[in-house]
Every structure is written in structure tokens, then in C-alpha cells.
Amino acid sequence: MAVAAPGQLNIEESPPSWGSRSVDCFEKLEQIGEGTYGQVFMAREISSSEIVALKKIRMDNEKEGFPITAIREIKILKKLQHENVIKLKEIVTSPGPETVEQKKADGNKYKGSIYMVFEYMDHDLTGLADRPGLRFTIPQIKCYMKQLLTGLHYCHVNQVLHRDIKGSNLLIDNEGRLKLADFGLARSFSNDHVGNLTNRVITLWYRPPELLLGATKYGPAVDMWSVGCIFGELLFGKAILTGKNEPEQLNKIFELCGSPDEVNWPGVSKIPWYNNFKPTRPMKRRIREVFRNFDRHALDLLDKMLTLDPAQRISAKDALDAEYFWTDPLPCDPRSLPKYESSHEFQTKKKRQQLRQNEEAAKRQKLAHPLPNSRLPPIQHPGQSHPSQWSAPNHPVNHSQSAMSSGPGHHHYGKPRGPPGGPNRYPPAGNQGVNYNPNRGGGATQVRGYAGGPYPTQGRPPSYGGGSMPPGPAGGPGATGGYGVGPSNFPQSNQYGGSTSNRSLNQMGNNRNQQYGWQQ
Numbered sequence: 139m140a141v142a143a144p145g146q147l148n149i150e151e152s153p154p155s156w157g158s159r160s161v162d163c164f165e166k167l168e169q170i171g172e173g174t175y176g177q178v179f180m181a182r183e184i185s186s187s188e189i190v191a192l193k194k195i196r197m198d199n200e201k202e203g204f205p206i207t208a209i210r211e212i213k214i215l216k217k218l219q220h221e222n223v224i225k226l227k228e229i230v231t232s233p234g235p236e237t238v239e240q241k242k243a244d245g246n247k248y249k250g251s252i253y254m255v256f257e258y259m260d261h262d263l264t265g266l267a268d269r270p271g272l273r274f275t276i277p278q279i280k281c282y283m284k285q286l287l288t289g290l291h292y293c294h295v296n297q298v299l300h301r302d303i304k305g306s307n308l309l310i311d312n313e314g315r316l317k318l319a320d321f322g323l324a325r326s327f328s329n330d331h332v333g334n335l336t337n338r339v340i341t342l343w344y345r346p347p348e349l350l351l352g353a354t355k356y357g358p359a360v361d362m363w364s365v366g367c368i369f370g371e372l373l374f375g376k377a378i379l380t381g382k383n384e385p386e387q388l389n390k391i392f393e394l395c396g397s398p399d400e401v402n403w404p405g406v407s408k409i410p411w412y413n414n415f416k417p418t419r420p421m422k423r424r425i426r427e428v429f430r431n432f433d434r435h436a437l438d439l440l441d442k443m444l445t446l447d448p449a450q451r452i453s454a455k456d457a458l459d460a461e462y463f464w465t466d467p468l469p470c471d472p473r474s475l476p477k478y479e480s481s482h483e484f485q486t487k488k489k490r491q492q493l494r495q496n497e498e499a500a501k502r503q504k505l506a507h508p509l510p511n512s513r514l515p516p517i518q519h520p521g522q523s524h525p526s527q528w529s530a531p532n533h534p535v536n537h538s539q540s541a542m543s544s545g546p547g548h549h550h551y552g553k554p555r556g557p558p559g560g561p562n563r564y565p566p567a568g569n570q571g572v573n574y575n576p577n578r579g580g581g582a583t584q585v586r587g588y589a590g591g592p593y594p595t596q597g598r599p600p601s602y603g604g605g606s607m608p609p610g611p612a613g614g615p616g617a618t619g620g621y622g623v624g625p626s627n628f629p630q631s632n633q634y635g636g637s638t639s640n641r642s643l644n645q646m647g648n649n650r651n652q653q654y655g656w657q658q
């Protein structure tokens with residue numbers, strides 16, 4: 139790979155000015171992100187005072203020059219111009235070794251830093267949803283989902299797979315606009331020629347069953363599974379499929395979506411690792427049971443997104459056409475959404491860490507100077523129970539202006555912080571068969587475990603050690619969670635509001651045929 143130097147970035151058709159300016163044209167304000175591929179800073183362009191995001195491309199491990207992930211991201215972002223896709227404004231560099239001697243010692247390789255300059259976004263979805271007390275309203279969820287689907291539909295029509303859809307890659311500004319970001323794992327694809335692609339993409343909790351089963355030929359449906367996971371998370375209040383490793387992730391998928399077989403997923407038995415992972419006994423599909431308190435149209439859409447067979451999974455275009463977006467309460471106008479103080483996952487995580495450290499320090503202090511009765515166990519009042527990990531998470535509220543609740547609720551959207559889910563991830567069986575199609579999920583007995591042995595190693599990098607979370611974008615997040623609640627914990631009233639009105643004008647998209655706002 140060619141070595142990059144200032145002014146010589148070999149990115150096809152990049153504007154002539156790209157790579158020619160120095161990062162010194164910007165004043166770094168604070169770090170807002172730390173990813174696998176580099177740090178992200180909020181910065182101000184000195185000449186214009188414009189606030190931007192600078193993503194520093196990590197070059198530490200790059201013996202070969204400019205990293206391929208960055209080249210892909212730049213190439214793809216140059217091609218995609220859409221209001222729901224993050225805008226890459228420019229590439230800037232910082233000086234490398236000062237002297238000719240230093241350069242020679244480094245084998246003449248450019249050792250400076252390279253930054254991607256993006257429009258600045260106030261929040262990412264994980265950071266925003268993690269704000270204490272925040273509850274998304276239903277029109278707000280619809281508004282975000284509609285923008286997510288619109289951006290993704292645009293990518294798919296332009297033959298780009300994102301391959302890392304998750305909350306921290308969905309950026310939101312204080313005008314309520316949502317944009318897809320982090321195209322470091324994205325790829326162009328072609329409908330007529332499906333080549334072999336890696337299945338080690340998409341963060342574990344959002345990874346679809348076909349990739350977990352080893353498929354190397356896949357398409358836009360992989361992103362739609364991730365969208366389904368985000369949608370479920372937004373409605374449910376916390377992540378819905380939270381495996382600690384790949385086999386556990388598949389098991390959780392099968393427990394919720396039923397086990398795959400040749401009836402509900404023709405061709406599944408030919409996927410490379412199917413035999414290793416097929417459940418020993420059939421499991422039935424339980425989405426409609428587990429989430430039975432969701433609004434009917436929300437549940438219909440979620441069901442179609444979390445369809446095991448990628449060929450039958452709903453597309454972004456069809457999802458945009460779903461009743462959910464065209465019945466009351468309609469998606470709100472993004473500009474009507476409340477403005478929040480900036481919140482990025484990196485910062486909310488840091489704040490939590492700080493809080494934890496403070497708590498531990500306070501505990502230590504208390505131990506050093508105990509109060510007279512502090513060694514007694516806490517008094518348990520009748521009926522008082524520990525807040526359970528299965529306690530009901532926040533649910534969206536059905537009005538558009540009260541997104542900020544003042545209470546001490548914890549919104550667990552995104553990477554949960556608690557211990558791994560206990561055995562009761564699902565509620566006890568009951569109310570079975572609510573809209574359940576027996577052809578989709580096999581028999582009635584639910585089992586855990588796999589028929590096969592360990593996760594196959596053939597054709598893939600070594601598995602993760604000790605059950606710890608896999609690293610990087612293809613790996614899982616650093617903590618685990620679970621559904622954490624059974625249906626009985628859902629409020630029984632229809633919190634999502636009746637979906638009674640007819641399709642009507644949508645505040646975001648005027649009418650159904652003009653909703654995408656772009657041509658192709």
C-alpha cells in the first residue's frame with residue numbers, strides 16, 4: 139500500500155485541497171470519542187469558528203502506510219451525500235518527523251497523523267439515551283427510526299453495506315437530525331455479483347444470525363437486522379440481544395426468534411456452521427409474546443426486521459412504508475425535539491466511571507470511619523425488594539414534549555452496565571401463541587444449548603479467550619445485559635397509544651410518496 143504524505147493522499151478523486159491543510163487550522167476543544175480506529179475530538183476551525191469533529195486515524199499498527207479501513211471510509215463517504223449520512227468535509231494532516239534524518243530512520247515512511255474532518259453532531263444515540271432520566275417519546279422514536287431507515291435505504295440503493303449499525307454510530311444533532319456515521323467497516327456490494335465477504339463484522343449484539351452462522355455471501359439484510367435490534371432497544375429501554383460471545387448471541391437470537399430450519403429459512407442448513415450451532419430441539423418464535431405490550435404496528439415492524447431468513451427480512455424501503463410510520467402518533471418534526479446538552483457514549487461512560495470511583499472512595503472512607511450502627515445489615519421493610527435486573531426499563535412516553543423526565547430513572551439503552559442476565563431472561567411461558575405462526579418457529583419446547591461443539595475455527599481468527607467480550611467492532615460490547623423484564627413487568631395500558639388514525643400527512647415527509655427526499 140502506498141505511504142500517505144501530506145497533500146498526497148491517494149483517495150480517488152478527492153478534492154484537490156484534501157490533505158493539503160494542517161490540523162493546526164483547528165483548535166481541539168475536547169475528546170468526544172475513542173474508537174478502535176482512532177480518537178475523535180470536538181474542534182473549532184480557527185478561521186471560521188465553525189465547530190467540527192476531528193477523527194484521528196490511528197497509524198500505530200500501520201506498517202503498510204494508510205490503513206485500509208480509513209481508505210474505505212473516505213472513499214465511501216465521498217460517494218454518499220445525504221442528509222442522513224455524516225458529511226466528511228476534508229482530510230487534514232499533522233506534521234511528521236521534522237528532519238530528513240528522522241525520516242530516513244523511519245524508512246522514509248510518513249509518521250505524522252491524519253484526521254478526517256466531519257460536521258459536528260451533538261450526540262450519539264447511545265450517549266443520548268444513556269442520560270439519566272431521559273425518556274424518548276413515541277413520536278421521537280418514530281422520527282429517529284424514520285431517519286435511520288431513510289439514510290440506510292440511501293446507502294443500500296447506492297450499493298453500500300454499513301456493517302456496523304449500532305447506537306454509538308448513529309449521530310444526532312440538536313436540530314433532531316440523525317445521521318449514520320462510522321463507515322470504517324462499510325463495503326460496496328453489487329446486486330448481480332455476490333462475492334465472498336467477511337462474516338466478522340457488526341458489533342456482536344447487532345449481528346444477524348446469518349453472519350453468526352458463517353455466511354460469507356450476504357447483502358443489505360445484515361444492516362436491517364441491526365436496525366431491528368436498535369428498534370427493539372428503543373422501545374424496550376435496553377438492549378434486547380446481549381450475548382457475551384458468538385454462541386451465546388446465537389442462542390439468545392434463537393430463544394427470541396425461534397430456531398431456524400428449512401421451513402422458516404430455506405437453505406439455512408447449507409450455511410457453513412449451521413450444524414455446529416443448530417439447537418438440539420426446536421425453539422418457538424416468541425417475539426410477539428415477549429413484546430406483547432408494544433404497539434401493534436411497532437410489533438409488526440419489529441417482527442419483520444428480526445426475521446431469521448435474510449431473504450424474507452424487511453428492506454429499509456419497505457420498512458419506511460410500514461403502517462407504524464403512517465399512523466398516530468406520527469413521527470415528529472426533528473426540529474420540534476428538545477435540545478439536550480451534548481452527550482456522546484465516550485463522555486457518558488467516563489462520567490459513570492467517575493461516579494463509580496467516587497462511590498468507592500466514599501465507601502472506603504465509611505469503612506475507615508464507621509458510624510456506630512453501620513455494621514448492621516440494612517433494615518428490610520415488608521414488601522421492599524431489591525431493584526431487580528428484570529425491573530421494567532423506561533418506556534417511551536406518548537407525547538412529544540416531555541422527553542426529559544425529572545425522575546431518577548435509568549435508561550439502559552445501549553451498553554448496559556449491570557451484571558449478565560440471569561436465567562430468567564424470558565418470562566414464564568404464558569399467553570402463548572399470541573399471533574404466533576407455528577410454521578415459523580418449530581415445536582413448543584424451548585431448550586438452551588447447541589447441538590454442536592465449540593465455535594468453529596475453520597476460516598476464522600482464533601476465538602475469544604475466556605468468554606470475554608470480543609474486541610473491536612466485530613466484537614461485543616464490554617458489558618452484558620438481557621431483556622431484564624418479563625411481560626408482566628410491562629405496564630398493561632397501551633402506552634404507545636392507539637394506532638387508530640388513518641394514514642395521514644407526516645410531519646417529516648409530507649406524504650408517503652415524497653418521504654425519502656432524494657432520487658434514485
Ligand SMILES: Nc1ncnc2c1ncn2[C@@H]1O[C@H](COP(=O)(O)OP(=O)(O)OP(=O)(O)O)[C@@H](O)[C@H]1O
Pocket residue numbers: 170171172173174175176177178191193224256257258259260261262265302306307309319320321322482483484610611
Ligand atoms: N461527526 C461527529 N460528531 C460528533 N461526534 C462524533 C462524530 N463522529 C464520531 N463521533 C463520536 O465519536 C465516537 C467514535 O466515532 P467512530 O465510531 O467514527 O470511531 P471508531 O473508531 O470507528 O469507533 P468504533 O470502534 O466504536 O466503531 C462516536 O460514537 C461519537 O460519539
